[in-house]
Amino acid sequence: MRQENVLVDNFGRTVNYVRISVTDRCDFRCVYCMDEEMQFVPRAKLLSLEEIGVIARAFTELGVGKIRITGGEPLIRRNIIKLFRDIGQLDGLDELVLTTNGSQLPKLAGELKDAGVKRINISLDSLDPDKFRRLTRVGELDKVLAGIDAALATGFEKIKINSVILKNRNDDEVTDLVEFASTRGMDISFIEEMPLGVIGEHDRAEAYYSSDEIRADLDAHYTLLPTTETTGGPSRYYHIAETSTRVGFISPHSHNFCDSCNRVRLTCEGRLLLCLGQEHSVDLRQVIRTHPGDMDRLKQALRASMNIKPKGHEFDLSAKPVIFRHMNMTGG
Numbered sequence: 001m002r003q004e005n006v007l008v009d010n011f012g013r014t015v016n017y018v019r020i021s022v023t024d025r026c027d028f029r030c031v032y033c034m035d036e037e038m039q040f041v042p043r044a045k046l047l048s049l050e051e052i053g054v055i056a057r058a059f060t061e062l063g064v065g066k067i068r069i070t071g072g073e074p075l076i077r078r079n080i081i082k083l084f085r086d087i088g089q090l091d092g093l094d095e096l097v098l099t100t101n102g103s104q105l106p107k108l109a110g111e112l113k114d115a116g117v118k119r120i121n122i123s124l125d126s127l128d129p130d131k132f133r134r135l136t137r138v139g140e141l142d143k144v145l146a147g148i149d150a151a152l153a154t155g156f157e158k159i160k161i162n163s164v165i166l167k168n169r170n171d172d173e174v175t176d177l178v179e180f181a182s183t184r185g186m187d188i189s190f191i192e193e194m195p196l197g198v199i200g201e202h203d204r205a206e207a208y209y210s211s212d213e214i215r216a217d218l219d220a221h222y223t224l225l226p227t228t229e230t231t232g233g234p235s236r237y238y239h240i241a242e243t244s245t246r247v248g249f250i251s252p253h254s255h256n257f258c259d260s261c262n263r264v265r266l267t268c269e270g271r272l273l274l275c276l277g278q279e280h281s282v283d284l285r286q287v288i289r290t291h292p293g294d295m296d297r298l299k300q301a302l303r304a305s306m307n308i309k310p311k312g313h314e315f316d317l318s319a320k321p322v323i324f325r326h327m328n329m330t331g332g
Contacts, residue, residue, distance in 0.1 A: 006063035007302060009309040017066040017263040018059050020052060022080060024268050026073040028101050029137035030125070032164050032193045036137065047270045049079060051288055053086045055266060058298045065094035072268070075104035081111045088116025095119065099162070101139070102147030109147075109154040119158040120151055121189075126170045127180060135169065152184060160248075161188040165214055166207040174217045182245035189235045189248035190214045211249040218247065258312025264305070272302070274309040282308075 007015040024041050026034070047055075056067055067087055074080060075098075088096045095118055102122040105112075112120075124144060126132040132141040151159050161181045165171050174190065181188040192211060218224060223241035235248030258275075265273040270285025282305045284298070291297045 004303075005061070007059075007306055009306040011309075011311055013261055013309075014063070015262055015264055015306065015309075016064050017068070018056070018064050019068045019070050019263060019265045020056065021070045021072065021266065021268045022047075022049075022052060022074045022083065023072040023077045025076060026071055026101070027076055027103055028073065028139040030123075030139075030164075031135055031137065032166065041269050045269045045285075047266075047268060047285060049077075049083045049086075051270070051285070052083060052266075054288060054295075055270075055284055055298065056087045057090055058295060058302060060090045060092040061295075062299055062302055063092075065092065066097065067093060067095070068097045068099060070099045073101050073103070074098065075100055075108055081108065081115055084112060084115035084117060097121070099123070100147075101136075102144040102151070103139070105147030106143075106150045109150040109156075113154050113156060118156065119160070120156050121160045121162050122148055122151065123162045123164075124148070124177065124180075125163050125165075126173055127176055128173070131170060131173075135166075148184070152186075159186050161186055162191060163188060164191045164193055165209045166193060167209040169207065171209045171213070171217075174214050175221050178218060178222070178240070178245070178247060182240060182243040185244065187237075187246040187248065189250055191250040211251040215249065261312070264309070272305055274305060275312070278310045280308045280310050 009015065023046070029036065029038075059067070069080075069084065069087075071077075084096065084098075087093065096116050097119040098112065098117050099121040100123070102124070105120075105122075122144070125135050127141070129141045132139060132144075148159070148161075161177065163170075163174075163177050165174060178188055190211060193208065215224065222243075224238040224247060225241055227237050227239050227246070229237050229246070235250050237246045237248045239246055261275075265276070266284065267273060270283065270288070272282040272284050274280040274282075282301055284301060287298055287301045
């Protein structure tokens with residue numbers, strides 16, 4: 001029988017990790033995340049920061065110990081530091097973490113640490129300015145590198161690089177990216193592109209570069225030692241024997257991670273996604289706006305959502321996307 005103060009799905013998996021998207025907007029337009037012409041959520045349909053804070057509190061009261069703030073680019077949302085402060089003070093929360101493209105870190109790193117953020121993941125797909133611009137469409141590499149330097153100087157518990165690798169675009173940089181991370185004492189995770197939303201920049205099957213291919217590239221330069229360490233997410237980690245850096249692989253295609261899934265995602269418009277690659281969801285915006293202040297009803301909706309959390313996803317790169325929301329809508 002399920003306990004009332006924890007979230008357990010029909011497959012016996014305990015959900016203790018929530019990724020909360022605070023915006024679908026971004027100051028970059030990464031080719032794997034967005035199409036070139038995007039329709040963003042009207043501001044009136046966005047959850048307010050106060051509503052996000054209430055939902056975060058409900059999750060922590062149901063046993064969630066880790067909350068990750070994502071986007072879009074979360075740090076471009078107005079007054080976002082207040083939300084970090086509010087969530088950082090919640091009883092029962094063990095970790096408040098952030099995924100960002102790094103562009104806003106030079107001005108916000110200190111405030112984020114003061115608000116309780118312990119770890120930061122920073123997206124970095126190329127160390128070549130021209131290639132970086134092509135992958136992000138509008139991004140400036142120097143701003144991201146300055147953001148990484150600011151985060152390192154601030155002294156977070158952990159800073160990790162996330163890199164999405166695409167064949168014939170940046171697959172020749174995997175060892176350079178590992179070297180960049182290791183010389184700065186950071187970990188790095190390589191991510192297989194996820195087929196979310198329709199994009200026009202490239203054919204995903206043609207651009208697919210598997211974790212196994214990346215691993216083979218790295219094996220030619222480093223000794224990778226398997227480890228059972230985890231940060232609560234989907235990465236499979238290896239220690240690099242020659243350095244103190246860990247290399248992670250997030251492999252939704254080649255090494256499905258659904259059996260141990262412990263997370264759900266809240267979109268910026270209040271839809272609770274029970275699976276990255278499925279459309280099973282609950283409209284939490286409707287719950288909290290129809291019944292404002294009713295924490296019991298909100299928690300009841302969260303418990304009930306566990307009944308529709310699917311066993312896993314089935315991504316097929318050869319087929320047209322069956323998930324039409326883009327990654328910026330999903331919450332990176």
